[in-house]
Amino acid sequence: MADTAARLYLITPVLEDASFAPQLAEACATGAVAAVLLRLAPADERTLINQVKALGPAAQDNGAALIITTDGKADLATVAARAGADGVHIQGDPGLVREWRERLKSERAIGVGGIRTKDDAMTLGEAGVDYLLFGEPRRDGSLPSLESVAERVAWWAEIFETPCVAYAPALEAVETLAATHAEFVALGDAVWSHPDGAAAGVKAAADILARQEASR
Template identity: 50%
Template sequence: MTKPFCRLYLVSPAVTDPRAFAPVLKAACAAGDVAAVLLRLVTDDERAAVNIVKDLAPIVQDAGAALIVAGPAAVAVRGGADGAHLDIRSMEEPAGVLEDAASQLRPQRILGVGGLKSRHIAMQAGEADVDYVMFGEPRPDGSIPPASETLERAGWWAAIFSIPCVAFAPTLDDVGPLAAAGVEFVALGDAAWTHPAGPAAAISEALASIAANVPAEP
């Protein structure tokens, strides 16, 4: 049996009510081959964040996907998630933060990094031995880098480095070109959750685009 080497990575909306989001998340994970879900939280209360992760992690994991927490490694560990994702765009000394996070997560859990404002910073993150880098995700103010910029940077990384790359697709139309660029994962955020026919329809469409734009691995 064969499958595309590029897989789908979902980025959740900012979750404040895990009970309301749980059925939506379950349906999304059941819609097709989802490799991972990045859980975005808005609370600064670590205990509350841990409880949200505890509520939602089993849904993702039972579907065979990994739950990655956008936030501190400690929340990911205490909540039973599969890893943590750190945005380093505003960090003055990201190397130390990444080293500390890795010490908490390894070897059982994943460390991903985003907020890579330049090629140089991306390479520095790669030298920190992260498990993946992400390009093109929404900025803190909600704006999104131009799709052409994400495509260029993701393609550059995929062609040179062995560390997996996640490329964020602002729309479903962006999924195919990013997959064709050779990235290991295409991330989908609001384009999935706000689809008129629901997340399952968006995921099915995204997976079809991936399959049509990448060769299959044995």
């Protein structure tokens, strides 16, 4: 079980070009972001590599790890290696996890989402992932209940050593998910659509996590 405060993990909208870089840099410049999941629209490998190279510094130069994902058929392992990303993220597929673990060795992180059951989570953990993401929006945009996500994350954090990420659909959910002892709390629209800007969204979430840690 994690004994330290959860850290922030940001999930971008699906991006088709590098125009999101200033907003990403604004969020990461706070120094409170541990990792960014860059969601890339389907494209050929060359386009994706160029896109990651253009967007990456906004996160990496501010101390955040850069993880990439896409729904397209491009070879993300190759894209990550050539573009300098810190890791890749895939939807629950133990076979693909094992293949990429073999190819990427320990040089880059492998994260996984789209986890439906506890059995799936355990299988993926055994396949060699570096973290599991629970509670993110489904493909149709719907969300599992906060209660079910908190229960699943608390179960995982209590028993297993592989880190987990808990997705918070709103800032109001951060405290509940941090209390599960997840290593990371993920935010998406709650940061990017914050009325005072992305940096304000990050700072608000970081303040909640700091208060949570102080109360332990």
